[in-house]
Amino acid sequence: MRMIQKILVHCKLGKRFFVKDVDDDFHTAYGTINKTDLKMNTGVVESTKGEKFLVLEPQFGDILAEIQRGPQVMIAKDIGWILVKTGVNKNSRVVDAGGGSGMLCFSLANICREVFVYEVNKEHWTILEKNKKLLGLDNVTLKLANVHDGISEREVDLVTLDLPEPWRCIGHVAQALKLGGFLVVYLPNILQVKEFIDSLRGSQIRMLAMVELLERQWKVEERIMRPEFEMLGHTGFLVLCRRM
Numbered sequence: 001m002r003m004i005q006k007i008l009v010h011c012k013l014g015k016r017f018f019v020k021d022v023d024d025d026f027h028t029a030y031g032t033i034n035k036t037d038l039k040m041n042t043g044v045v046e047s048t049k050g051e052k053f054l055v056l057e058p059q060f061g062d063i064l065a066e067i068q069r070g071p072q073v074m075i076a077k078d079i080g081w082i083l084v085k086t087g088v089n090k091n092s093r094v095v096d097a098g099g100g101s102g103m104l105c106f107s108l109a110n111i112c113r114e115v116f117v118y119e120v121n122k123e124h125w126t127i128l129e130k131n132k133k134l135l136g137l138d139n140v141t142l143k144l145a146n147v148h149d150g151i152s153e154r155e156v157d158l159v160t161l162d163l164p165e166p167w168r169c170i171g172h173v174a175q176a177l178k179l180g181g182f183l184v185v186y187l188p189n190i191l192q193v194k195e196f197i198d199s200l201r202g203s204q205i206r207m208l209a210m211v212e213l214l215e216r217q218w219k220v221e222e223r224i225m226r227p228e229f230e231m232l233g234h235t236g237f238l239v240l241c242r243r244m
Helices: 060-064 076-086 103-109 122-135 166-176 190-199
Strands: 006-010 016-019 026-028 031-033 043-046 052-056 093-097 114-118 140-143 156-161 177-187 205-211 218-221 224-227 237-243
Touching: 016 026, 060 103, 060 122, 076 103, 076 156, 076 177, 076 237, 093 103, 103 114, 103 122, 103 140, 103 156, 122 140, 156 166, 166 177, 166 190, 166 205, 177 190, 190 205, 190 237
Parallel strands: 093 114, 093 156, 114 140, 156 177
Antiparallel strands: 006 016, 006 052, 026 031, 043 052, 177 237, 205 237, 218 224
């Protein structure tokens, strides 16, 4: 069960603070907020320096932004595409291999009935365990196991692979997926993509699409509205497949 958490927003500056535990006073450069005030549901409170803060209940995205980072994480533009294209929902069962810091598997768990995470790296597995506790998710099963050795789950709706050599476990994926179930593979290098696509020949898994998503932020101020000079370019290739 997740501990009680809050979001504080400075009323004038808009600066945001994440309060992990309301059982202690929260200290900022703008003064201290009393724990009694923090435990209120929502509303405006005043710090010891007379600064006003808005107290909000955190949503899933607020907490997800606070998870411990280890390996490079999958970001929202890619995760959103996976959620829409695979149509996962409250009844879905998912296997995620290569859990990393958990950005993808926990986003899936926020929607799906069950998520089973395979992670071979002990350090990454420890980070996943810590982040799972922070998010308070009880529908995630973390496995310190190598997906190349097999997948024990059956009749799952989706398998996601964020691994250097996903072609090594195509047979295991085909056994785990239900008929019509989806596979999404995330790879940074086009040569890896080519080897993965070649490995699908003769299997029950058919490729449907491959995309690379780019993201450009805009600068919005009182008299300015223009694209930022820098954009978020290549993060990885997404390959969407389905068991046919």
